[in-house]
Amino acid sequence: MDLLTLDEALDLPQARANELFAAHLNRYLLRAFEILGYSEMDIAGAEGVVIHLRDGREILDFSGGIGICGVGHNHPRVLAAERKCQERKVIDLMRVAPHRLQGALAHNIAQCLPDPLDVSFFTVSGAEAVEGAMKLCERIQGPKGKTKFIAMQGAFHGKLHGSLSVTTASRFQSGFIMGIPQENVITVPYGDLEAVRAAIAAETRDGVNSIVAVIVEPIRGEACEVPPEGYLTELAQLCRDNDVMSIFDEVKTGMGRTGKFVAFQHEDVVPDVTTLAKSLGGAKRAIGAMVTSQENWEKAYGSVRDCTIHSTGFGGLGSTMAIALETINIMHEEGLIDRCAELGEYFGGRLRALQEKHPKTVAEVRGRGLFQALRFRFKETFAAKVAGITGNEIFRSYQSVMIGALNRELYQRHNVLTHFQPGALDVMHFMPPLIVTEAQIDQVVDGLDDVLTRGMTDATVRFITANARRVLRL
Ligand SMILES: Cc1ncc(COP(=O)(O)O)c(C=O)c1O
Numbered sequence: 001m002d003l004l005t006l007d008e009a010l011d012l013p014q015a016r017a018n019e020l021f022a023a024h025l026n027r028y029l030l031r032a033f034e035i036l037g038y039s040e041m042d043i044a045g046a047e048g049v050v051i052h053l054r055d056g057r058e059i060l061d062f063s064g065g066i067g068i069c070g071v072g073h074n075h076p077r078v079l080a081a082e083r084k085c086q087e088r089k090v091i092d093l094m095r096v097a098p099h100r101l102q103g104a105l106a107h108n109i110a111q112c113l114p115d116p117l118d119v120s121f122f123t124v125s126g127a128e129a130v131e132g133a134m135k136l137c138e139r140i141q142g143p144k145g146k147t148k149f150i151a152m153q154g155a156f157h158g159k160l161h162g163s164l165s166v167t168t169a170s171r172f173q174s175g176f177i178m179g180i181p182q183e184n185v186i187t188v189p190y191g192d193l194e195a196v197r198a199a200i201a202a203e204t205r206d207g208v209n210s211i212v213a214v215i216v217e218p219i220r221g222e223a224c225e226v227p228p229e230g231y232l233t234e235l236a237q238l239c240r241d242n243d244v245m246s247i248f249d250e251v252k253t254g255m256g257r258t259g260k261f262v263a264f265q266h267e268d269v270v271p272d273v274t275t276l277a278k279s280l281g282g283a284k285r286a287i288g289a290m291v292t293s294q295e296n297w298e299k300a301y302g303s304v305r306d307c308t309i310h311s312t313g314f315g316g317l318g319s320t321m322a323i324a325l326e327t328i329n330i331m332h333e334e335g336l337i338d339r340c341a342e343l344g345e346y347f348g349g350r351l352r353a354l355q356e357k358h359p360k361t362v363a364e365v366r367g368r369g370l371f372q373a374l375r376f377r378f379k380e381t382f383a384a385k386v387a388g389i390t391g392n393e394i395f396r397s398y399q400s401v402m403i404g405a406l407n408r409e410l411y412q413r414h415n416v417l418t419h420f421q422p423g424a425l426d427v428m429h430f431m432p433p434l435i436v437t438e439a440q441i442d443q444v445v446d447g448l449d450d451v452l453t454r455g456m457t458d459a460t461v462r463f464i465t466a467n468a469r470r471v472l473r474l
Contacts, residue, residue, distance in 0.1 A: 046073035070279025072433035101321035126251035126277030127158025129288035169423030218263035223424035224373035259341025259369035282327035344369035399425035405463035414447030
């Protein structure tokens with residue numbers, strides 16, 4: 001046996017760490033990181049918005065762990081909460097008696113959400129929170145003979161069997177047997193109320209429809225698509241009018257990300273069920289939550305016999321609860337949610353000015369708060385032709401080459417991390433921690449300006465050259 005000690009693991013040279021990643025985790029993911037230039041990121045640590053590399057470089061993290069990093073990396077109060085739990089030897093695992101920290105966190109979440117959303121179920125991931133939401137609705141609607149969900153085209157709700165069944169973005173369902181049979185999932189275009197109305201009508205016999213629930217992201221995360229104003233309100237009303245439940249999945253948009261605690265608070269609406277995850281763990285712990293009303297909880301699981309029909313062993317660990325509780329308190333005490341709204345205005349304004357300067361490349365600025373995005377006009381550029389002729393399966397399409405090229409350029413020339421999603425390869429996402437400063441936003445937008453001024457062709461040729469070995473299939 002050749003076991004690494006913790007100190008050896010913490011100090012592993014980057015090349016060796018990558019070898020281990022390839023050998024024991026996912027060598028194709030490593031390859032994707034190599035293509036983007038990220039596999040060389042030799043990280044010493046991270047603080048706030050900054051990732052420190054061992055060579056002294058400082059990287060601005062505008063990807064934020066794809067939105068997980070709300071209060072920033074290693075927030076001092078999150079670290080202090082961890083230490084406090086250690087000092088007090090907080091019990092983490094306890095399933096045979098009520099845990100005071102679970103009650104406290106659920107109380108605080110209820111304070112942040114509108115009435116009547118005041119009952120939480122804790123999980124360790126966003127997908128599990130979605131599963132919890134879907135199962136709750138099934139328990140309530142199943143006895144009425146309802147069997148179908150309405151989901152949005154291009155939606156992302158997670159990759160477990162149930163959540164995957166309503167995740168229609170990209171190729172995520174490829175090769176899997178769905179938890180919910182596909183004939184029981186009706187998909188409609190995002191933002192299109194008439195399509196939901198028509199789908200319910202088509203599923204109605206003798207005045208009764210077969211729809212359990214509609215599940216929707218308040219901003220469609222894969223492409224950062226903000227729905228038309230009033231959409232969520234009208235959707236919830238349409239659901240109520242037809243005895244269909246509404247699930248607003250706030251895994252990506254919740255926890256202050258859009259300038260409200262949850263994004264549906266931009267409208268005067270309350271769904272039957274909502275979900276939280278990502279930033280809830282203070283960038284330190286894995287936690288998700290499904291939140292509903294006492295009335296719905298009662299209908300689904302309202303007896304001693306049934307109250308644990310849906311449960312999970314690791315949902316609600318003591319110190320995870322403490323850190324999530326502290327994270328919510330930090331957000332409120334540091335005014336991060338209001339600040340997020342203000343900085344979102346600033347960021348959006350700077351991105352719109354960038355669009356005006358580069359109208360041939362930047363098609364659209366999207367987003368709300370500190371979930372911002374740029375949609376590019378890749379197709380009409382010369383660089384698209386250059387990217388297209390590589391025809392390499394690793395690059396998949398000219399869009400993936402071009403979005404990859406832009407991300408790589410931003411990282412290598414300007415020390416900025418951004419990301420994109422497979423379901424929308426013409427969109428670059430920005431999800432910095434909510435503690436980001438205007439100066440850091442300026443650094444990112446100025447960097448983008450420089451990359452776009454150099455031109456898409458320059459970025460694309462540099463990207464292909466950097467990956468020449470792969471293009472030539474060597
Ligand atoms: C809206 C939404 N729901 C659910 C999930 C799944 O969360 P997790 O990756 O924690 O399972 C995600 C993940 O990005 C998401 O964006």
